Amino acid sequence: MGERDAIKPASNASASGRDRHSLELGDRLGHRLDVFGRLVSASVREQMVYRRSFLLEVVGRMLITGLELVAVFFLFQHVNAIGGWTRWEVVYLYGTASSSLGIAELLTSGLKEMPELVRSGRFDGLLLRPVPALLQVLGRHIKLFYLGRTIQGIGALVLALVNLDVTWTTASAAFVLIGLVSGILVFAALFVGAAAQCFWTVESTEMFNAFTYGGVEMAQYPINIYRPWIRTLFLFVIPVGFVSYYPALAVLGKPDVLGFPAFFPWLAPFVAAMFAGVGYGFWRIGVRHYESTGS
Amino acid sequence: MRPIVKVRGLTKEFRVLGHRRGLVGAARNLFSNEARTVRAVDNISFDIKPGEFVGYVGPNGAGKSTTVKSLVGILRPTSGELSVLGRDPQRHRTENAFQMGVVFGQRTQLWWDLPVVESFSLLSRVYRIAPDAFRQRFEDLSGRLDLESFLDVPVRKLSLGQRMRCEIAAAVLHSPELLFLDEPTIGLDVLAKKEVRDFLQQVNAETGTTVVLTSHDLDDIERLCSRVIVIDHGQILHDGTVESLRRIFGHRRILSLQIDPSSSEKEEAVIDLPSGVTMLERSPEKMRLEFDPARTSAPELLQLVMAKAPVTDLHVSDRDIEEVVREIYSREAGPKEER
Numbered sequence: 019m020g021e022r023d024a025i026k027p028a029s030n031a032s033a034s035g036r037d038r039h040s041l042e043l044g045d046r047l048g049h050r051l052d053v054f055g056r057l058v059s060a061s062v063r064e065q066m067v068y069r070r071s072f073l074l075e076v077v078g079r080m081l082i083t084g085l086e087l088v089a090v091f092f093l094f095q096h097v098n099a100i101g102g103w104t105r106w107e108v109v110y111l112y113g114t115a116s117s118s119l120g121i122a123e124l125l126t127s128g129l130k131e132m133p134e135l136v137r138s139g140r141f142d143g144l145l146l147r148p149v150p151a152l153l154q155v156l157g158r159h160i161k162l163f164y165l166g167r168t169i170q171g172i173g174a175l176v177l178a179l180v181n182l183d184v185t186w187t188t189a190s191a192a193f194v195l196i197g198l199v200s201g202i203l204v205f206a207a208l209f210v211g212a213a214a215q216c217f218w219t220v221e222s223t224e225m226f227n228a229f230t231y232g233g234v235e236m237a238q239y240p241i242n243i244y245r246p247w248i249r250t251l252f253l254f255v256i257p258v259g260f261v262s263y264y265p266a267l268a269v270l271g272k273p274d275v276l277g278f279p280a281f282f283p284w285l286a287p288f289v290a291a292m293f294a295g296v297g298y299g300f301w302r303i304g305v306r307h308y309e310s311t312g313s
Numbered sequence: 314m315r316p317i318v319k320v321r322g323l324t325k326e327f328r329v330l331g332h333r334r335g336l337v338g339a340a341r342n343l344f345s346n347e348a349r350t351v352r353a354v355d356n357i358s359f360d361i362k363p364g365e366f367v368g369y370v371g372p373n374g375a376g377k378s379t380t381v382k383s384l385v386g387i388l389r390p391t392s393g394e395l396s397v398l399g400r401d402p403q404r405h406r407t408e409n410a411f412q413m414g415v416v417f418g419q420r421t422q423l424w425w426d427l428p429v430v431e432s433f434s435l436l437s438r439v440y441r442i443a444p445d446a447f448r449q450r451f452e453d454l455s456g457r458l459d460l461e462s463f464l465d466v467p468v469r470k471l472s473l474g475q476r477m478r479c480e481i482a483a484a485v486l487h488s489p490e491l492l493f494l495d496e497p498t499i500g501l502d503v504l505a506k507k508e509v510r511d512f513l514q515q516v517n518a519e520t521g522t523t524v525v526l527t528s529h530d531l532d533d534i535e536r537l538c539s540r541v542i543v544i545d546h547g548q549i550l551h552d553g554t555v556e557s558l559r560r561i562f563g564h565r566r567i568l569s570l571q572i573d574p575s576s577s578e579k580e581e582a583v584i585d586l587p588s589g590v591t592m593l594e595r596s597p598e599k600m601r602l603e604f605d606p607a608r609t610s611a612p613e614l615l616q617l618v619m620a621k622a623p624v625t626d627l628h629v630s631d632r633d634i635e636e637v638v639r640e641i642y643s644r645e646a647g648p649k650e651e652r
Contacts, residue, residue: 148410
């Protein structure tokens with residue numbers, strides 16, 4: 019078999035092709051990361067051509083989203099605590115949610131191009147390259163002005179940690195990261211799942227914004243202050259609240275007034291991963307639908 | 314030789330939904346049962362051998378792009394079996410992508426906002442081409458397709474001819490074994506057309522690349538293809554050499570004439586047309602005649618008309634593929650009814 023392949027005259031390209039697609043998993047991942055990195059770099063260089071307007075956009079976005087933080091401080095002019103949480107504790111919650119959303123927005127900003135890519139048929143071309151289409155969309159069209167919220171959110175987070183009296187252990191430090199990463203996953207999954215709708219309709223709907231921008235507004239306050247059905251929705255259905263509230267409890271050493279078991283904070287990354295799986299599932303279903311309609 | 318493309322009983326049906334507007338309408342569209350089924354491709358079968366240069370022609374909506382999209386793996390057939398490069402094209406789309414090149418005429422495969430050269434260097438990473446091999450290959454391609462003068466221009470600023478040359482270079486950068494081209498010469502001027510055709514001929518002859526070309530342009534087909542598959546209403550009407558296609562429809566041309574309507578004394582002068590010449594269109598200012606150049610020459614025909622009507626301008630052209638296909642279709646339909 020191998021010998022016959024070697025003799026076959028035109029097998030030059032096909033033999034190397036066969037080598038190429040029997041790649042090891044790690045190699046394939048490396049290839050994808052390489053392509054993703056290069057696409058991102060192309061996006062960044064393109065936006066850097068207009069450096070001044072880029073800076074203005076970032077600062078503008080920082081200020082606009084910063085108003086949310088101002089609102090928190092304003093509220094605490096009148097009250098000492100919300101649902102048993104002090105001012106800096108709430109700022110910590112807000113900072114986690116806002117920087118998670120900021121990073122997720124940044125990473126998925128390329129999805130804003132999806133309606134246009136589908137309408138123009140250029141999405142077909144992405145499917146024909148040996149790199150996942152989602153990766154190409156995300157990498158190629160990253161919009162850097164979303165850095166505005168990221169910077170603002172991390173600023174709020176650091177400010178809160180400086181003003182809070184946190185007993186630092188390996189676990190509490192880990193939960194700062196767990197909260198951030200889980201939040202990024204959940205918000206990113208929402209954006210990816212929402213973008214999948216353009217495989218069915220080019221009309222954009224604002225439904226999903228209720229869960230992303232609504233979610234960050236919700237997640238900046240302790241979840242125990244909300245009505246039970248809203249609590250359930252944002253803890254277990256769209257776990258924006260779960261991944262901000264529980265890791266924050268662990269960082270701040272606060273008791274869970276909702277009475278769930280003590281291991282709940284540890285569940286955050288798994289809940290986030292599961293939700294990310296659901297978001298990606300929607301995307302896959304969308305692509306399959308696209309493949310059957312060819313629209 | 315094992316076929317590189319194998320199609321057996323390919324059928325593709327689309328559900329066409331009544332389009333509703335708004336969020337509720339969009340949601341209802343998802344679940345709607347009020348769909349009409351349209352069969353775009355109806356039980357077609359053919360094989361393509363390695364090294365063939367196949368023209369896949371038919372009028373708009375005949376099922377051409379549905380077939381091509383199924384073959385490249387971005388459209389799931391309703392039924393039938395497909396094997397491309399020895400694999401199921403949809404399930405093994407990524408593997409096939411390494412050995413396949415695609416040009417979709419109007420839709421760019423390149424990164425719209427990036428300079429041409431950057432698009433190519435990105436593609437070299439996508440297709441895992443080693444830097445040295447890439448440099449050599451790209452130099453060769455940009456020489457042959459004359460890309461040097463606009464390598465630093467963003468793709469969106471290129472002229473159609475420049476862009477099409479880039480698209481083709483991009484599609485063959487990774488030296489694919491199989492190349493799909495959808496209308497690669499549409500909208501190009503004569504010179505650009507020639508460049509594109511010459512290049513495709515080279516690719517096919519030098520490296521044995523199998524090429525499948527869809528085109529409206531009979532000239533493309535005649536100059537490039539060793540075999541033509543004609544499709545209409547989702548069915549194959551003809552599959553054979555270009556010569557056999559020409560035998561079927563003959564070689565007929567069209568003479569279009571502009572006539573000065575003001576100077577005609579009598580309206581609609583009667584012209585005795587020789588046999589084999591058909592009047593396609595007639596109005597006081599315009600006339601279109603179809604003729605067989607082997608039987609009647611164009612000057613002869615022109616003289617006949619000029620004796621009766623003041624001709625101001627003229628144009629001779631080949632019949633386009635749509636008319637040819639229409640004719641084949643009506644011929645095919647005839648005997649079927651008799652049977």
